[in-house]
Amino acid sequence: MEKFEKFTGIVAPMDRANVDTDAIIPKQYLKSIKRSGFGPNLFDDWRYLDPGEPGIDNKERRVNPDFVLNKTPYKYAQILLARENFGCGSSREHAVWALTDFGFKVVIAPSFADIFFNNSFKSGLLPIVLSPTIVDQLFEELADHEDYQLSIDLENQIVSNSAGAQMPFEIDPFRKHCLLNGLDDIGLTLQHADEIKAFEKEYYQRFPWLAA
Amino acid sequence: MTAQTLYDKVWQAHVVREEDDGTALLYIDRHLVHEVTSPQAFEGLQLNHRPLWRKVSILAVPDHNVPTTDREQGITDPVAKIQVETLDKNCVEFDLTEFRMNDLRQGIVHVIGPEQGATLPGMTVVCGDSHTSTHGAFAALAFGIGTSEVEHVMATQCLIQKKSKNMRVTVDGKVGKGVTAKDIVLAIIGEIGTAGGTGYAIEFAGEAIRDLSMEGRMTVCNMTIEAGARAGLIACDQTTIDYVKGRPFAPKPEHWEMAVEYWNTLHSDDDAKFDREVVIDAASIEPQVTWGTSPEMVLPVSAATPDPAAEADAVKSDGIQKALDYMGLQAGEPIEQVFVDKIFIGSCTNSRIEDLRDAAEVAKGRKVADNVKLAMVVPGSGLVKQQAEQEGLDRIFIEAGFEWREPGCSMCLAMNADRLEPGERCASTSNRNFEGRQGQGGRTHLVSPAMAAAAAVKGHFTDVRNLWRV
Numbered sequence: 001m002e003k004f005e006k007f008t009g010i011v012a013p014m015d016r017a018n019v020d021t022d023a024i025i026p027k028q029y030l031k032s033i034k035r036s037g038f039g040p041n042l043f044d045d046w047r048y049l050d051p052g053e054p055g056i057d058n059k060e061r062r063v064n065p066d067f068v069l070n071k072t073p074y075k076y077a078q079i080l081l082a083r084e085n086f087g088c089g090s091s092r093e094h095a096v097w098a099l100t101d102f103g104f105k106v107v108i109a110p111s112f113a114d115i116f117f118n119n120s121f122k123s124g125l126l127p128i129v130l131s132p133t134i135v136d137q138l139f140e141e142l143a144d145h146e147d148y149q150l151s152i153d154l155e156n157q158i159v160s161n162s163a164g165a166q167m168p169f170e171i172d173p174f175r176k177h178c179l180l181n182g183l184d185d186i187g188l189t190l191q192h193a194d195e196i197k198a199f200e201k202e203y204y205q206r207f208p209w210l211a212a
Numbered sequence: 213m214t215a216q217t218l219y220d221k222v223w224q225a226h227v228v229r230e231e232d233d234g235t236a237l238l239y240i241d242r243h244l245v246h247e248v249t250s251p252q253a254f255e256g257l258q259l260n261h262r263p264l265w266r267k268v269s270i271l272a273v274p275d276h277n278v279p280t281t282d283r284e285q286g287i288t289d290p291v292a293k294i295q296v297e298t299l300d301k302n303c304v305e306f307d308l309t310e311f312r313m314n315d316l317r318q319g320i321v322h323v324i325g326p327e328q329g330a331t332l333p334g335m336t337v338v339c340g341d342s343h344t345s346t347h348g349a350f351a352a353l354a355f356g357i358g359t360s361e362v363e364h365v366m367a368t369q370c371l372i373q374k375k376s377k378n379m380r381v382t383v384d385g386k387v388g389k390g391v392t393a394k395d396i397v398l399a400i401i402g403e404i405g406t407a408g409g410t411g412y413a414i415e416f417a418g419e420a421i422r423d424l425s426m427e428g429r430m431t432v433c434n435m436t437i438e439a440g441a442r443a444g445l446i447a448c449d450q451t452t453i454d455y456v457k458g459r460p461f462a463p464k465p466e467h468w469e470m471a472v473e474y475w476n477t478l479h480s481d482d483d484a485k486f487d488r489e490v491v492i493d494a495a496s497i498e499p500q501v502t503w504g505t506s507p508e509m510v511l512p513v514s515a516a517t518p519d520p521a522a523e524a525d526a527v528k529s530d531g532i533q534k535a536l537d538y539m540g541l542q543a544g545e546p547i548e549q550v551f552v553d554k555i556f557i558g559s560c561t562n563s564r565i566e567d568l569r570d571a572a573e574v575a576k577g578r579k580v581a582d583n584v585k586l587a588m589v590v591p592g593s594g595l596v597k598q599q600a601e602q603e604g605l606d607r608i609f610i611e612a613g614f615e616w617r618e619p620g621c622s623m624c625l626a627m628n629a630d631r632l633e634p635g636e637r638c639a640s641t642s643n644r645n646f647e648g649r650q651g652q653g654g655r656t657h658l659v660s661p662a663m664a665a666a667a668a669v670k671g672h673f674t675d676v677r678n679l680w681r682v
């Protein structure tokens with residue numbers, strides 16, 4: 001995983017609550033056995049006027065000109081600004097892969113669904129929770145500016161706008177450490193392999209019916 | 213010792229280590245695997261030359277992509293075929309137990325786990341699928357994970373987790389005839405909302421929950437994720453133990469007594485504290501129907517669709533309007549006047565034998581209405597199908613005009629050929645009514661199996677309790 005560095009990026013608005021993972025990446029694309037290539041089908045049902053199937057060349061499909069990510073400058077957005085309960089529904093990590101493949105590094109929302117939130121960190125996508133009032137305010141600022149950008153400083157846990165306003169956010173220290181250093185969870189856990197083995201020994205003595 | 217909730221107990225029994233900030237390494241007993249969320253995990257293991265930590269913990273089955281007709285022909289969709297074959301291949305290479313597509317035991321992963329006794333009380337159960345919450349019906353801690361976590365469990369038998377808060381939803385009293393587990397859980401979601409359970413593990417309690425069979429309890433826990441909680445649990449009791457006994461993966465006779473003794477401790481202590489408590493009166497629950505594009509957009513069948521103008525909150529009002537537009541409904545439309553095009557009885561929420569019996573009871577001696585283009589019943593597993601056929605349920609459905617299919621996820625998420633066309637309206641026993649869930653532009657109304665069968669024979673939604681009286 002790449003290290004998460006400080007950056008300033010274009011913000012795209014997704015002004016609806018309960019955006020679910022079926023909307024983020026429709027199920028027909030889950031048939032892929034790869035981790036990459038989902039970006040062109042991010043928000044597929046909203047993004048194109050023609051139905052999509054895996055294997056179809058997306059360039060042949062009519063795009064929906066009204067959909068935010070089809071407009072300039074949002075095509076180049078790295079930050080998605082969203083409403084409550086973003087990422088609800090299915091556990092598909094493909095939703096995160098589609099967002100990162102498109103180019104998103106951050107999603108800002110007042111709240112996230114648990115599984116999506118958890119999945120995000122595994123692929124270097126940073127979900128930032130800001131209060132509903134601040135999110136409202138960001139939507140307003142965005143509406144007033146053509147090319148609205150925010151800076152994300154994970155090290156200091158701060159989102160800032162071009163006017164210099166600073167909005168702090170919370171993040172679990174372990175997750176922050178992993179993102180900043182691009183660390184792989186599995187490698188970290190395997191450092192505790194002896195502890196896991198010791199645990200198992202006791203565990204299967206206590207619950208012998210679970211020992212196969 | 214301080215009083216513990218059921219969730220606290222199961223959690224604690226699985227903590228391998230804990231950091232100061234509460235991040236724990238949690239040991240996983242059972243890992244269920246299907247074709248959609250596993251290929252990238254197997255690939256990751258191979259790329260990093262990592263072995264499986266404990267292969268006996270894994271039970272694999274293809275379910276999301278499998279066809280529900282003409283199985284002999286194999287899978288015609290080439291992309292789906294590759295995915296199922298990739299699972300088969302990975303299971304051979306990693307030497308895993310898999311119930312392949314033409315195995316009698318094949319079915320929806322959340323149906324076959326319990327059916328095989330692979331889900332046991334007190335276990336931690338994970339699967340790359342959000343409806344893993346289903347298994348919480350067995351006083352197990354069961355939750356859905358993403359593909360990176362699937363790989364993590366394969367390689368380490370553990371997950372890095374933070375403990376959730378405790379919520380208890382108590383459904384007091386008894387429900388009336390014709391009101392099922394599905395109606396109970398839809399009513400709960402209507403009450404607490406689709407994000408109401410975020411950050412919590414929910415324990416379902418109360419007389420109405422205790423009165424449910426294991427099938428009903430699984431239906432309730434299945435939809436916990438639709439209330440925003442990753443895990444839902446129900447205390448272990450005699451109903452649980454009787455269900456588990458004698459199943460292929462259940463404890464061997466020499467360990468049975470010992471297991472039961474432990475399982476009998478799997479309930480919240482009397483004075484356990486919950487961070488949030490919700491109490492619902494069972495008698496007040498009517499058969500439910502969702503009207504919108506989120507499971508919380510649910511109403512009793514006797515109600516009418518909401519009016520966005522009556523909602524003060526602008527974001528909510530807009531949400532109601534968007535949902536009505538998508539669903540092709542007007543504000544104030546009585547639910548009972550909404551006509552349907554298709555009927556889907558199936559999914560990991562409602563495809564077990566009891567669900568099929570309920571639906572058959574309503575369908576018996578009646579005919580699917582003329583305006584209904586397709587009514588299908590998709591059993592949850594090959595074994596459920598076999599049992600239903602032994603009971604003659606397939607005949608009842610076929611005579612009424614339903615199609616009787618092979619087991620799988622089917623039109624719950626429409627990854628195979630079973631789907632809605634744009635604008636089609638479906639009474640579905642599944643768990644998600646999101647936009648496009650059952651096919652692009654499709655309109656889904658979530659209901660119980662009995663209500664779906666009632667909609668099939670009437671052609672529109674109707675209170676199934678009236679049908680039972682005639």
Ligand code: SF4
Pocket residue numbers: 275276320321322341343559560561620621624625642643
């Ligand atoms: S039946 Fe539906 S909800 Fe259940 S596992 Fe299959 S696709 Fe998911």
